[in-house]
Amino acid sequence: MSGRVIVVTSGKGGVGKTTATANIGVALASTGASVALVDMDIGLRNLDILMGLENRVVYNLVDVVEEKCKLRQALVKDKRLPSLCLLPAAQTRDKSAVNAEQMKKLSDELKTMFDYVLIDSPAGIESGFQNAIAGASEAVVICTPEMSAVRDADRVIGLLEARKEEIGQYRLIINRIRPQMVKSNDMMSVQDVLEILSVKLLGVVPEDDEVIVSTNKGEPLSGGENVRAGQAYRNIAQRLKGEEVPFLDLDSLNATWLSKVVSFFNPTARV
Amino acid sequence: MQVLNWFFRTKGDDVRTRAKDRMRLMLIHDRLELPPDRLASLEEELIAVVSRYFEIDRDTTRFDLQQYERRAALVANFPLLRSKS
Ligand SMILES: Nc1ncnc2c1ncn2[C@@H]1O[C@H](COP(=O)(O)OP(=O)(O)O)[C@@H](O)[C@H]1O
Ligand SMILES: [Mg+2]
Numbered sequence: 001m002s003g004r005v006i007v008v009t010s011g012k013g014g015v016g017k018t019t020a021t022a023n024i025g026v027a028l029a030s031t032g033a034s035v036a037l038v039d040m041d042i043g044l045r046n047l048d049i050l051m052g053l054e055n056r057v058v059y060n061l062v063d064v065v066e067e068k069c070k071l072r073q074a075l076v077k078d079k080r081l082p083s084l085c086l087l088p089a090a091q092t093r094d095k096s097a098v099n100a101e102q103m104k105k106l107s108d109e110l111k112t113m114f115d116y117v118l119i120d121s122p123a124g125i126e127s128g129f130q131n132a133i134a135g136a137s138e139a140v141v142i143c144t145p146e147m148s149a150v151r152d153a154d155r156v157i158g159l160l161e162a163r164k165e166e167i168g169q170y171r172l173i174i175n176r177i178r179p180q181m182v183k184s185n186d187m188m189s190v191q192d193v194l195e196i197l198s199v200k201l202l203g204v205v206p207e208d209d210e211v212i213v214s215t216n217k218g219e220p221l222s223g224g225e226n227v228r229a230g231q232a233y234r235n236i237a238q239r240l241k242g243e244e245v246p247f248l249d250l251d252s253l254n255a256t257w258l259s260k261v262v263s264f265f266n267p268t269a270r271v
Numbered sequence: 272m273q274v275l276n277w278f279f280r281t282k283g284d285d286v287r288t289r290a291k292d293r294m295r296l297m298l299i300h301d302r303l304e305l306p307p308d309r310l311a312s313l314e315e316e317l318i319a320v321v322s323r324y325f326e327i328d329r330d331t332t333r334f335d336l337q338q339y340e341r342r343a344a345l346v347a348n349f350p351l352l353r354s355k356s
Contacts, residue, residue: 151297187290
């Protein structure tokens, strides 16, 4: 088996990387694919909490790299979804505990075991970021429609472009869109951000309180079909699988949420 | 900056348009690692050079950046009135 290693990254912290990793992971695993979620935010372990697996963590990624345990021993199986595993970060170590070469080796091993290896990365573009992208062949860049997040996403895209040979493709998720604010022209729209960054869109996730509720429960996507953010993550998972799923048009509130397709992207936009 | 700000103030002055315009300008400078006043001084120099050969119409001079995907292009337009001897 040779799975796909996809790094979830953003530059800026707090834009929704960990939340997206957990939700997309659950969505992919729900379709029957085998998925490993790797928490690369060493020292700031989070993904186990979002997955509700914090009480089952025994070993972590650094233990694997330092050969204190076998990879299989460190993988925490999600009992609700048997095809989903988590490789937790170390909480009491820092980023310098691993290097890019070790991460590459780890990713290579994981992709022989799983269809999808999703790597949640730390904020920043320093060593932690470099380690997180080291073994990846694809990237998902996340930003919110705020200027600082878009700027950091642009920086990350520049760094990913420079590694075209390893990272064959990268796509953007725009998170925490607030249609009401876009409509009143108080916030950049999806099209605005896409024009500015000139990047392929993977998905749009609305601001949604249910995200916080499901995080508190430790059950991503637990809200069911009617949760808008949940639906957005499911669509993203399907697009990752190569299926064509129309984009939900959050910019237009006149239409019902599900009925329109985002028309995007004017490559010769004026600057 | 001044030059570009003038150009950017196009349709509407709402927060969204302003954010978008500031964003574009910022990213062009980021991507090229261009210091903020560099473009304005380039414009001054170019105008000085062209002015040695031509009288140009300063009122309709255009000097701005366009985005082509993730690349920027410098587009200058100096309307010529007459050549200098
Ligand atoms: N679509 C969303 N709607 C509402 N809250 C969100 C959304 N996405 C993320 N959040 C919240 O934003 C915060 C930061 O998210 P997190 O995934 O930890 O970001 P990161 O991993 O990029 O630092 C969390 O409190 C999370 O619940
Ligand atoms: Mg995180």
